[in-house]
Amino acid sequence: MATGLRDQVNGVRVGVRYAVADRAAAVGGDWYLTIPLPGGDVLLAVGDVMGHGRPAAATMVQLRAAMARLALAGDEPGTILAALNRMLCRRPSTTLATAVCGRLRPTGRLLTWARAGHLPILRVTPAGVSTLDQPAGMVLGVDPAARYATAHVTVDAGDLLLMYTDGVVERRDRAIDQGVQGLADDVRSAVRASAPGERLRTALDCARRGNPDDDACLLGAEPV
Template identity: 85%
Template sequence: MAVREQVNGVRVGVRYAVADHTGDIGGDWYLTTPLPSGDVMLAVGDVMGHGRAAAATMVQLRAAMTRLALAGDEPGAILAALNRMLCRRPSTTLATAVCGRFRPADHSLTWSRAGHLPILRASATGVSALAQPSGMALGVDPAARYATARVVVDPGDLLLMYTDGVVEQRDQAIDQGVQHLADDVRLAMRGSAPGERLRTALDIARRGNPDDDACLLAAEPV
């Protein structure tokens, strides 16, 4: 499944693939929500496991994040609230997530992460991971806090958020998978016209693990 749209001055594309060898739906999800302020909330998350429980939790987390973002909460506060929600459950449910508020007015991204893989930033000079603010996975410690980071995203740059199904492979460390994704996107940036980079990046990125759901979100200011 591929989706491309423009949201509050941000071009967004998403590629989502379900696991090849399981009939159970997983817990991967994404969010591209326009906010009343003119900003955009971008997020990707992954609930551990497959089946109805994982899918139901995914729906609840996505809905809660949307509600909190529309109410004006910042990324760190949103993740803290989701974490408390999972920690109140009688059984252990773990999830990872990354979310960022993009402000078209100054091209800034304010973001937080909960045990999730780093955001990649692709520009004319290369592809690299953004500095990772501290934040453990959701559902571990109800008192956990989630730091925020801020970066200015120049016109023509791409931001990429993704779940581990995009980069994880059985025979290599996950850091190697992240590097492979960065290499693929670097090729897309080098060989594509400015207006085609997002589409090409989504098309060229290899899928890491066919036995897991995979979600890749790419966003660029317009």
């Protein structure tokens, strides 16, 4: 998985790992977003269109662009996911996707987020690694009337947030929740021995791609 670290985005350091299953096409259905928003907030998001190759990538591009546009217009995470859901439900053929979308306010370090059938956000603190409580939200593309609850959490100084797709944690020989716990354990061990300024890079570097036959995306964010 290729790794990249970016400069601060509105006071938040971000980094990503990304890999595609279809190496010939070099595109996939997973996506991430880290963009500055008006007023000083930062949009953090990860999504996963079911399937591989160019068809999944085409849908991914549309969802990613729509998410960015709605966030820049000031919509909240739950409202954004509801709009993406209606967009997929209007298609003549069934297209499903999962996503997690958060608005992080560096001032006060408040994360407002929602999810659509997606895996839980991991929070890395000096005390360990845990999953954030998940607000209700079903997979995108199933029910046009679906609603997406919003959750709020204060991110303390020194914390890391990790968003990821199932290609990072899914393996044939274990349940998906075991894969999430495995990622949490790997990150916990890695950051415990790292210098404060290297924790984000270390967390990204320790992650191992769970399923080489699936796209994989891991996004890390660290308020500074």
